[in-house]
Amino acid sequence: MWMYDKKLEYPIKIKNPDPRMAKLIITQYGGPDGELGASLRYLSQRFSMVTPEAKAILNDIGTEELAHLEMIGTMVRQLTRGISTKEIEESGFAAYYVDHDTAVYPVSASGTPFTAAYIQSKGDPITDLYENMAAEQKARSTYEYLLDLADDPDVIGPLRFLREREIVHFQRFGEALRIVQDFLAEKRYSFPCDKTEPCR
Amino acid sequence: MMTREQPCKEQPRKEQLLKEITALDFYIIDLHLFLDTHPGETEAIETYNRCVMKVKELREEYNRLYGMLLANMSTSCEPWQWIENPWPWQKKFNFELTEEKS
Ligand SMILES: [Fe+2]
Numbered sequence: 001m002w003m004y005d006k007k008l009e010y011p012i013k014i015k016n017p018d019p020r021m022a023k024l025i026i027t028q029y030g031g032p033d034g035e036l037g038a039s040l041r042y043l044s045q046r047f048s049m050v051t052p053e054a055k056a057i058l059n060d061i062g063t064e065e066l067a068h069l070e071m072i073g074t075m076v077r078q079l080t081r082g083i084s085t086k087e088i089e090e091s092g093f094a095a096y097y098v099d100h101d102t103a104v105y106p107v108s109a110s111g112t113p114f115t116a117a118y119i120q121s122k123g124d125p126i127t128d129l130y131e132n133m134a135a136e137q138k139a140r141s142t143y144e145y146l147l148d149l150a151d152d153p154d155v156i157g158p159l160r161f162l163r164e165r166e167i168v169h170f171q172r173f174g175e176a177l178r179i180v181q182d183f184l185a186e187k188r189y190s191f192p193c194d195k196t197e198p199c200r
Numbered sequence: 201m202m203t204r205e206q207p208c209k210e211q212p213r214k215e216q217l218l219k220e221i222t223a224l225d226f227y228i229i230d231l232h233l234f235l236d237t238h239p240g241e242t243e244a245i246e247t248y249n250r251c252v253m254k255v256k257e258l259r260e261e262y263n264r265l266y267g268m269l270l271a272n273m274s275t276s277c278e279p280w281q282w283i284e285n286p287w288p289w290q291k292k293f294n295f296e297l298t299e300e301k302s
Binding site: 003004005006007008009010011012013014015052053056057060061064070073074077078081157168169172175176179 | 218219221222225226229230232233234236237238239268269270271272273282287288289291293294295296297
């Protein structure tokens with residue numbers, strides 16, 4: 001289960017609205033390499049993961065991604081507070097506006113709604129951990145592209161924080177992968193698990 | 201019935217407290233992930249335990265003076281404080297981080 005902590009993982013206080021940036025940042029809410037996909041991916045994969053370390057890391061990184069999802073939604077919301085019709089028209093935000101006003105909806109920057117097809121949960125722990133390492137790199141790249149296009153320190157701060165977290169997550173998944181590889185080599189298990197011997 | 205001595209009077213202290221809790225929580229999250237794949241690192245466990253004890257104190261103080269943070273672990277005055285604005289996604293809730301010039 002989860003309990004809500006009524007605060008953000010990292011503070012977000014954006015003084016100047018910028019619908020152009022909101023339209024881009026929304027991609028980390030519901031886009032192909034976004035935080036919703038990340039949390040769903042890890043929290044789904046954990047059910048079939050092996051070794052105590054790897055189960056824990058999926059559970060706990062999946063949980064942190066939910067906090068990141070909340071940060072992204074917060075940024076989008078604050079970036080669109082009090083914007084005028086003229087600003088909407090000139091910033092490229094108009095297409096989003098007609099579908100959602102300034103509400104937060106899981107969609108990519110190019111307008112594709114979120115789909116579970118972005119993620120995989122394959123039942124093979126090696127496959128899943130490789131997928132996750134790639135996912136963390138894709139998210140890092142996305143944050144770097146967003147940082148290239150951002151100019152407000154109030155926006156750059158949280159984006160930098162999120163980018164750094166992807167690097168830490170990549171590192172932890174790499175360690176989990178080695179732990180799982182050693183475990184499988186040692187036990188000479190193949191997957192699905194041998195039913196006569198309980199999975200670790 | 202619980203009453204609050206001076207509810208939300210000193211906003212700067214509230215902000216400072218929230219800042220300290222957020223910073224410690226972040227350290228705890230990062231240590232937590234590190235320990236998941238390094239369960240034998242006793243020094244990290246000691247630091248982790250120390251941070252958890254410290255943040256517990258700060259959270260109790262915040263709860264006593266300013267309201268509820270963690271669901272199921274915070275007490276409420278009357279009326280029910282959980283619904284109080286601002287929520288974390290509101291600008292007003294958050295504090296400013298001064299960027300260090302590099
Ligand atoms: Fe991540």
